[in-house]
Amino acid sequence: MLSSDTTLGILLISQLCVGLIGNSSLFVSYIYSFFLRPHFKKLIDLVFMHLTIVNTLTLIFMLIPNIMSCLGVPNFLDDVGCKAVLFVFRVSRGLSICTTSIVSTFQVITITPINSKCAKWLKPKLSTWTFLSLFCSWLINLSIYAYMIKMVIAKTNCTHTGNGYLHPYCQNRQFGNHNSGSFLSVIVIHDLLFVAIMMWTSLSMLTFLYRHRKRAQHLHSPSLSSLPSPEHKATRSILYLVSCFVFIYWVNNSVTLYSFYTQTKLARLEGINAILATCYPTICPFLLMKNNKIILKFNSSFSILRMTCF
Numbered sequence: 036m037l038s039s040d041t042t043l044g045i046l047l048i049s050q051l052c053v054g055l056i057g058n059s060s061l062f063v064s065y066i067y068s069f070f071l072r073p074h075f076k077k078l079i080d081l082v083f084m085h086l087t088i089v090n091t092l093t094l095i096f097m098l099i100p101n102i103m104s105c106l107g108v109p110n111f112l113d114d115v116g117c118k119a120v121l122f123v124f125r126v127s128r129g130l131s132i133c134t135t136s137i138v139s140t141f142q143v144i145t146i147t148p149i150n151s152k153c154a155k156w157l158k159p160k161l162s163t164w165t166f167l168s169l170f171c172s173w174l175i176n177l178s179i180y181a182y183m184i185k186m187v188i189a190k191t192n193c194t195h196t197g198n199g200y201l202h203p204y205c206q207n208r209q210f211g212n213h214n215s216g217s218f219l220s221v222i223v224i225h226d227l228l229f230v231a232i233m234m235w236t237s238l239s240m241l242t243f244l245y246r247h248r249k250r251a252q253h254l255h256s257p258s259l260s261s262l263p264s265p266e267h268k269a270t271r272s273i274l275y276l277v278s279c280f281v282f283i284y285w286v287n288n289s290v291t292l293y294s295f296y297t298q299t300k301l302a303r304l305e306g307i308n309a310i311l312a313t314c315y316p317t318i319c320p321f322l323l324m325k326n327n328k329i330i331l332k333f334n335s336s337f338s339i340l341r342m343t344c345f
Contacts, residue, residue: 043306044105047098050310050317054094057320062087078162079141079269083323085169086134090316092127096120101309104203114189117205121187125180129225131316133172135280136229139236141165142273146243179225182218203305219295223288230284233277240270272326279322280315287311 065084068076100120103111112120144157157164190206244267290308 039303040105040107043303044102047102047105047306047309050313051094051098051102054098054313054317054320055091057317057324058087058091058094061320061323062091078165079138079145082134082138082141082165082169086131086138086323087320089127089130089134090319092123093131093316094313096124096127097309097313100203101306105306110189110204112189112204114187117187117189117202118184121202121205122180122183125183126176128312129176129180130172132226132229132280132284133176134169135277136232136236137165137168137172139233139240139273139277140168142270143236143239143243146240146270175225179221186218226284226288230281233281237274237277237281240274244270269326272322276319276322279318283311283314283318287314 062084065080065087068080100111141161144161147158186208187205188208190202190204247267287308290304290311294304294308
């Protein structure tokens, strides 16, 4: 019978493989459309490419150390390794939050009617504001998490009790020091700001879709009004994406805060939290594939080939 560590390790390996396959497939489809199918190319695709890259980094730098821990590999990371792994993971996770909020804001501006004063001013500058937002996201996250480079060290062999962040191979330099709570507060404020933007834009998109559906029912027959346009399909995909992120975010952060403030640290909780922290990067590409023309075309061709053969 498999031990709990082995079972957890298998789950982590499976999640890593599924996440890497999904994100790499989506990234390749965007590269393909960018160079070989320019008529499929959209501005938001570049933002999605950025999202797949940061999701891949999050999966690799979060899951691999936890997999090594479940497999019983000792001293997998030293001080330098801990600083590098946790810095890249936290920056990529922060960028994932920022990029998702940028995607939702982009879609709200896109679907806003052109007769709106805000839309008239924002739509011509959408590409500039999008790239500027991504650049600012990098600056913000690099600035916040640069503190981790001096804060993190390799895990010692002593028993850990008290407030603090624990990793299978890493820990706070001054574990149990309440001053680390101020750094946690900065992270929480950063995350809550972008989550609030996501929730506001999601409500705006839902309101728009509801009003459009009501208007369409008056103008067309029910059969026509039920057929979603490509723009509506994209909006719904992004709504699913944001909803998925917000739900996983709250569950993951609840577990993180519990593990930070609990006096007795549970080793198994670190693996569970790793699964929660990487749920969104794993699910995200499959939600986006529902509206990707290249992948939809490939699936259609594959279905026709399968029907022809079998």
